[in-house]
Amino acid sequence: MFFRLLLLISILFSIPQVRAEPIVPGYQHLAGSPSSAGQVLLQELKCFPCHAADNPFPIKRKTPTLLGLRNRVKPGYLRSFLVNPNHEKPGALMPNLFHGWADAEREDAIENILHFLYSLPDEATKANGEGTEYDIAKGEEIFHTVGCVACHEPRRKPQRIENEFGEEIEWEREEPVKEKSASIPLPDLKRKTWLKPLARFLMSPYNTRPGGRMPDMKLSEQEAGSIAAYLLNGEAVSPKVMFEPYPDRIEKGQRLFHEIGCTNCHSSAGKKEAYSLKA
Known part of the structure; x- marks a missing residue:
């Protein structure tokens, strides 16, 4: 019965749909193993906590904290x-x-x-420096070189340079995400948040998202603030209302x-x- 449930969930999740669907990193690599794919989906989508069924998986993924x-x-x-x-x-x-x-x-x-x-x-939380100025251009450079574009779509076009044969090629200092299905979309960050909390998140992502997949990149306050300023297009003020x-x-x-x-x-x-x- 449990295997049938895994198989059904895997099949339903693999059917092309027009509407938006959850993104589970790594799921696309399990297409040849419906049982494993179903198990990953059951854990990542946290099906058991809301449905009347015994949870066979001892490890539970933590959800974002709602405090603050x-x-x-x-x-x-x-x-x-x-x-x-x-x-x-x-x-x-x-x-x-x-x-x-x-x-x-x-x-x-x-x-x-x-x-x-x-x-x-x-x-x-440890407060960020009040009134600190961050370098947007530096934030753009860090975003595209420190590892962000391994999971998120690059936000700038690759540079065009000549290779050793004199041919013009596209060049990116870091290998971007290969598959569109593997890319993790960013929300409208200017609509969602502002500079200080975004910088705090980039410095310590596990403080608010203990079960998140994004690694702690060990950014300095200046580096995190610069990336945040770049992602927010320089909008640094907190909501006035x-x-x-x-x-x-x-x-x-x-x-x-x-x-x-x-x-x-x-x-x-x-x-x-x-x-x-x-x-």
């Missing part, structure tokens, strides 16, 4: 992400929890959860956070309650 979310994600982006994760962040692994809801009901529910998430306490959570919506959002199964993957303030869907 208000200090690194803009409300407009988070609101749109909750409406449709894959539309706002192509390749997102989080499912659309509000699919099929009536518009008014979905809008109210998301607003309540947003207020709850923005009420969570801050995580302990601060989001103030309402107490009544916080309470409703916290209750809904448990009821629809968010705590199956994310930990939060309050008691964790199990929520299951039929497998």
